[in-house]
Amino acid sequence: MSKSSQENWLPKLIDTALPVFATAAALLVGAIMLLLLKVNPVEAYKAMWDGAFGSQNALAETLVKATPLLLVGLGICISFRGDVINIGGEGQMIVGAILGTLVGLTLVDWPGWAVIPIAVVAGFIGGAIWGGIPGALKAYFNVNEILSTVMMNAIAVQLMNFLLRGPMIDPSQAALASKIPQTARLLEAFRLPRWVPTRLHLGALIAVVLAVLVYFLLWRTTWGYRIRAVGQNPDASRYAGVKVKNYIVLALVLSGAFAGLAGVMQVYGVNYRMITDGSASGFTGSAGFNGIVAALFGQLHPIGTIPASILFGALLVGANKMQRVVQVPSALITALNGLVVVFVVSSEIWRRRRQKRRMAVAVSEVEGQPPEGYPPDPDHQPEVPA
Amino acid sequence: MAETNILPSGHTRIDHLEMLGISKRFPGVLANDQVDFSVTSGEVHALLGENGAGKTTLMKVLYGMYHPDEGRILLNDQEVSIQSPTDAINNGIGMIHQHFMLVKSLTVAENVALGSKSSREPLTDLHKVSQRIIDLGNIYGLEIDPNAYIWQLSVGQQQRVEIIKALYRGAALLILDEPTAVLTPQEVDEFFVIIREMAKDGHALIFISHKLHEVIDISDRVSVLRDGRKVGTYLTADATKGDLARWMVGRDVEFRPEIEVVERGEARLKIKGISCRSDLGTPGLRDVDLEAYSGEILGIAGVSGNGQRELAEVITGLRDATSGRIELDGEDISDLPPIARTDKLLAYIPEERMKDGMIKDFTIAENLILREYHKRPFSKRGMLNLKAIERHSEKLISNFQIKTPSQDTLAKSLSGGNIQKVVVARELSRQPRVIIAAQPTRGLDVGATEYVRERLLEERKSGTAVVLISEDLDEILALADRIAVIYEGQIMGVVQREDATPEKIGLLMAGVKEGAE
Numbered sequence: 006m007s008k009s010s011q012e013n014w015l016p017k018l019i020d021t022a023l024p025v026f027a028t029a030a031a032l033l034v035g036a037i038m039l040l041l042l043k044v045n046p047v048e049a050y051k052a053m054w055d056g057a058f059g060s061q062n063a064l065a066e067t068l069v070k071a072t073p074l075l076l077v078g079l080g081i082c083i084s085f086r087g088d089v090i091n092i093g094g095e096g097q098m099i100v101g102a103i104l105g106t107l108v109g110l111t112l113v114d115w116p117g118w119a120v121i122p123i124a125v126v127a128g129f130i131g132g133a134i135w136g137g138i139p140g141a142l143k144a145y146f147n148v149n150e151i152l153s154t155v156m157m158n159a160i161a162v163q164l165m166n167f168l169l170r171g172p173m174i175d176p177s178q179a180a181l182a183s184k185i186p187q188t189a190r191l192l193e194a195f196r197l198p199r200w201v202p203t204r205l206h207l208g209a210l211i212a213v214v215l216a217v218l219v220y221f222l223l224w225r226t227t228w229g230y231r232i233r234a235v236g237q238n239p240d241a242s243r244y245a246g247v248k249v250k251n252y253i254v255l256a257l258v259l260s261g262a263f264a265g266l267a268g269v270m271q272v273y274g275v276n277y278r279m280i281t282d283g284s285a286s287g288f289t290g291s292a293g294f295n296g297i298v299a300a301l302f303g304q305l306h307p308i309g310t311i312p313a314s315i316l317f318g319a320l321l322v323g324a325n326k327m328q329r330v331v332q333v334p335s336a337l338i339t340a341l342n343g344l345v346v347v348f349v350v351s352s353e354i355w356r357r358r359r360q361k362r363r364m365a366v367a368v369s370e371v372e373g374q375p376p377e378g379y380p381p382d383p384d385h386q387p388e389v390p391a
Numbered sequence: 392m393a394e395t396n397i398l399p400s401g402h403t404r405i406d407h408l409e410m411l412g413i414s415k416r417f418p419g420v421l422a423n424d425q426v427d428f429s430v431t432s433g434e435v436h437a438l439l440g441e442n443g444a445g446k447t448t449l450m451k452v453l454y455g456m457y458h459p460d461e462g463r464i465l466l467n468d469q470e471v472s473i474q475s476p477t478d479a480i481n482n483g484i485g486m487i488h489q490h491f492m493l494v495k496s497l498t499v500a501e502n503v504a505l506g507s508k509s510s511r512e513p514l515t516d517l518h519k520v521s522q523r524i525i526d527l528g529n530i531y532g533l534e535i536d537p538n539a540y541i542w543q544l545s546v547g548q549q550q551r552v553e554i555i556k557a558l559y560r561g562a563a564l565l566i567l568d569e570p571t572a573v574l575t576p577q578e579v580d581e582f583f584v585i586i587r588e589m590a591k592d593g594h595a596l597i598f599i600s601h602k603l604h605e606v607i608d609i610s611d612r613v614s615v616l617r618d619g620r621k622v623g624t625y626l627t628a629d630a631t632k633g634d635l636a637r638w639m640v641g642r643d644v645e646f647r648p649e650i651e652v653v654e655r656g657e658a659r660l661k662i663k664g665i666s667c668r669s670d671l672g673t674p675g676l677r678d679v680d681l682e683a684y685s686g687e688i689l690g691i692a693g694v695s696g697n698g699q700r701e702l703a704e705v706i707t708g709l710r711d712a713t714s715g716r717i718e719l720d721g722e723d724i725s726d727l728p729p730i731a732r733t734d735k736l737l738a739y740i741p742e743e744r745m746k747d748g749m750i751k752d753f754t755i756a757e758n759l760i761l762r763e764y765h766k767r768p769f770s771k772r773g774m775l776n777l778k779a780i781e782r783h784s785e786k787l788i789s790n791f792q793i794k795t796p797s798q799d800t801l802a803k804s805l806s807g808g809n810i811q812k813v814v815v816a817r818e819l820s821r822q823p824r825v826i827i828a829a830q831p832t833r834g835l836d837v838g839a840t841e842y843v844r845e846r847l848l849e850e851r852k853s854g855t856a857v858v859l860i861s862e863d864l865d866e867i868l869a870l871a872d873r874i875a876v877i878y879e880g881q882i883m884g885v886v887q888r889e890d891a892t893p894e895k896i897g898l899l900m901a902g903v904k905e906g907a908e
Contacts, residue, residue, distance in 0.1 A: 238750045246730025364804040367796040369420040
């Protein structure tokens with residue numbers, strides 16, 4: 006399944022570069038907004054670039070931000086390929102982090118080489134459970150997973166707030182009046198190795214390895230074949246002997262598990278404790294949502310999600326720096342992110358249309374006739390009066 | 392007396408419509424290449440061609456759904472610009488689509504009124520519409536109750552509603568896109584009477600079809616399209632079926648393939664007392680007994696929606712039977728899930744190939760292993776073996792003459808004929824014991840149809856039992872050794888090939904038992 010036509014490399018190159026062009030276009034529109042704020046866009050974007058890639062430390066910070074995006078994004082690749090829309094990354098990250106943190110706070114007498122893997126597995130399981138519940142509800146009771154995953158986010162936030170303000174609260178905070186919702190710090194032995202002097206931790210490497218594994222899972226295993234088949238056509242899958250319901254659950258279980266992993270990595274690699282400001286994003290930094298965007302940006306391909314996550318990580322880190330250097334309101338940063346998303350998603354639609362057209366041309370050259378129902382006249386929406 | 396140019400419906404007649412030098416290009420293909428076409432008042436002009444020959448494209452240009460790259464349309468010698476279906480309707484052109492555009496939960500009158508302006512906006516004027524429907528019905532012999540709901544009507548009646556809808560909007564010229572595909576032979580006869588009446592009254596009618604005998608029956612002139620070009624326009628009376636087929640396909644065509652005599656063997660599939668429910672919960676099959684033998688094609692004839700789908704699904708395990716027993720080579724498979732039946736070499740060519748047979752966003756290679764991906768050599772311990780999959784699809788693409796740019800092409804981008812070849816390749820390459828072929832040639836062009844039929848005949852020769860479920864009576868008569876007729880979920884009778892005539896089968900299809908007249 007590898008002999009695709011090599012002669013059409015140019016259109017393919019254009020397709021691959023499209024998101025980059027779209028990002029550039031978004032930044033161009035952003036420049037207008039910056040001008041309106043009487044800020045020199047060149048200066049602002051230079052600050053952004055420096056903040057994201059300008060130094061060893063900047064680059065490391067970008068990758069630190071990219072790691073949870075990539076992990077959540079990998080899960081999204083699996084669930085969206087299975088036609089299950091998982092909006093519950095936030096909650097799954099939280100629950101994964103809670104279980105993982107519990108391991109680290111409980112097994113204090115164990116060696117680090119044992120605790121870290123156990124914590125990772127615990128996070129994986131926590132996310133899997135939080136994803137699996139909406140999965141089961143969808144498969145067996147036909148509950149819309151978009152609604153249920155969002156609701157599971159709300160439950161997870163309350164669970165986190167309860168635990169971090171009560172049973173799991175840092176003993177030193179419990180004594181103080183401030184009562185910041187955070188756990189005690191993890192023992193030094195339990196922390197993921199770092200590339201000193203930066204904060205870049207082993208989790209980033211693990212995420213990249215997992216991206217390759219997810220690619221294998223989706224395209225080289227029967228599990229992946231079934232997940233994708235169920236996502237594309239449950240009727241045909243059922244007839245092909247696939248237990249459709251189980252694979253709907255599996256898609257959400259795996260999707261949640263990767264988000265749970267992202268949560269654990271934040272605790273063991275970055276903060277060394279679980280901490281929040283009372284909201285979900287206080288812990289996750291909204292990676293549970295931004296990971297969806299990264300995965301879509303990566304065209305729901307695990308490998309494509311790697312650069313996509315780095316780009317979004319860079320945007321987050323660089324925008325921070327820009328905000329500090331040129332003194333723009335933080336709302337502008339949100340707007341810039343939004344612009345990138347809108348432009349990239351639009352370019353994706355364009356890319357798909359080009360791809361479809363190319364394939365139709367290739368087919369009609371072989372078949373000598375237009376494929377059924379294709380192509381619709383692009384300039385004209387046929388209006389069929391009822 | 393000077394001939395009036397007002398139609399009985401009260402609208403102005405279209406004396407002469409001409410399409411000149413119409414070209415329509417799609418990426419990579421010229422769907423219409425300098426096509427001239429004309430139709431006059433009082434004429435039934437058939438447009439004949441294979442799928443993909445460009446007939447629907449040409450008519451969509453006329454109906455304003457496509458814009459031609461070149462060419463002009465003259466209406467009564469005046470050039471007109473038709474930018475949208477609304478323009479077409481305003482110019483007196485109506486189109487009856489192959490798939491009806493009716494809202495099932497609304498009444499006939501509500502459907503007819505939909506999309507036209509009421510005389511007292513914003514309120515409806517349904518009583519007026521109803522009166523007009525009754526009037527039109529009386530004039531054209533299209534009696535229909537305006538207050539009936541669409542879902543209560545038979546397919547033939549629904550088609551009448553479509554015609555009334557077009558007439559109501561002032562259609563003087565009607566484009567009929569494969570109108571007989573859904574009708575019984577008797578309904579086709581009734582339909583043709585209506586068509587002739589309308590032509591006599593001064594309407595112009597364009598009849599799109601690929602069924603030769605119907606074209607010969609109904610049309611005055613026939614234009615044949617092939618590969619986007621017009622082969623010619625002929626007086627139907629001067630053309631024979633053989634001529635038309637040759638013009639259409641570009642070579643001689645075998646109509647009734649010579650069926651080789653094959654010794655019938657053991658019963659491979661036995662169905663005893665099977666009943667099941669339809670999707671609506673009503674009885675779908677009632678106490679069906681059937682046997683299909685090695686080396687035979689058992690045809691299941693019937694009008695659409697009389698239990699054919701249920702029968703195929705019960706045999707393949709996609710639908711639960713409420714009672715009865717199914718045996719494959721003597722083994723009871725009634726309680727097995729679909730995949731287990733597949734593993735016992737029951738092959739299925741489903742009616743809706745894109746729904747049950749293919750995964751449209753999967754590649755050809757991935758679709759070709761849909762039944763066996765979980766087995767060696769295609770996978771080992773959960774890992775897919777890409778080499779084996781590639782070899783397998785290369786072999787099937789060449790053996791079954793699937794025309795595709797590569798095995799990585801997505802299924803959805805192929806034409807209907809090639810998609811069906813993928814399904815046929817996958818099912819037949821497993822050397823099945825029993826094949827359930829549901830509407831295997833529906834929507835396919837002549838070439839692909841011939842191909843599928845030949846393959847089924849080869850399977851018959853090699854000792855497979857073939858159950859051919861088809862709403863195309865010609866197909867059943869051409870291929871089947873025995874014909875079972877299904878009506879309202881019951882088998883009305885089984886007729887031997889030698890005794891089968893269209894009339895006899897047609898009566899059974901309408902639910903009339905022999906001797907009951």
